[in-house]
Amino acid sequence: MKIATWNVNSIRVRLQTVLDWMANAQPHVLCLQEIKVTDDLFPVASFEDLGYHVAVSGQKTYNGVAIVSKYELTEVLVGFPDYDAEDQKRLIAAKIGSLRLVNVYIPNGAAPDSPKFAYKLEFISQLHRYLDQLHRPEEHLILTGDFNVAPEPRDVYDPEAMEGEIGFHPAERAALEELKRWGFEDVFRRHHQESGLYSWWDYRAGAFRRDMGLRIDHIWASLPLAALSVDGGMDKKQRSLPKPSDHIPVWATFDAERIAQSA
């Protein structure tokens, strides 16, 4: 079972790119962020034609998340039950068979001295509370999406230069580490330990050409589920194609039979 996450930076601009990638990569589940459309304008039919189910939480211009799945999506939950997140559409969850999946677009934060950074930390704190309220670490649970935080020095191109900058500030790394201690393992890191593996490169200043990237898109699995993971990866080629998103797809595979057996 292949699960993927991709911040596409506008689904309308990137639709064909995403469909082409799916035809090749064949994910069972794809979590999208920054779709930048209202629900009614999301190209549902394009995915349904390929045999996928779709759950969307979008808004005009900014943010927006969606889950695209070969398996039926049930118990779809949009946003937080008791926190309005300033009406920003950044969270969608669903049950897929016995699997629970949470797709999140954590706020960027703008700059460490910005109110948006406080909102980012508050959002991560609310996400922690959300897990406490709705889930247990013993479940087969995936938390995935654009986390907008590079967890460790090996996840940034220049740890010294980036220290304290947005995406690699100690406060957000600590918040993310605390979230992880709820009961998750970074599935990508289970399979790849080396530095220099990034999921995002700035559009500006030839950042991709100079490989100035960050690993900020993640697939976390609860510990029982992480034990059933088979492989993980990131499709860097997608960043070199014409009109790319600034993020690339991140994916992980799991032993579907053992997931079904232990359900």
Place this chain on the structure above:
DNA sequence: ATGGCTCTGTCGCAGAGA
């Protein structure tokens, strides 16, 4: 170097991204 691109809403630029 708070920009260097890219996208949206709207047809000038401004806001956001990270």
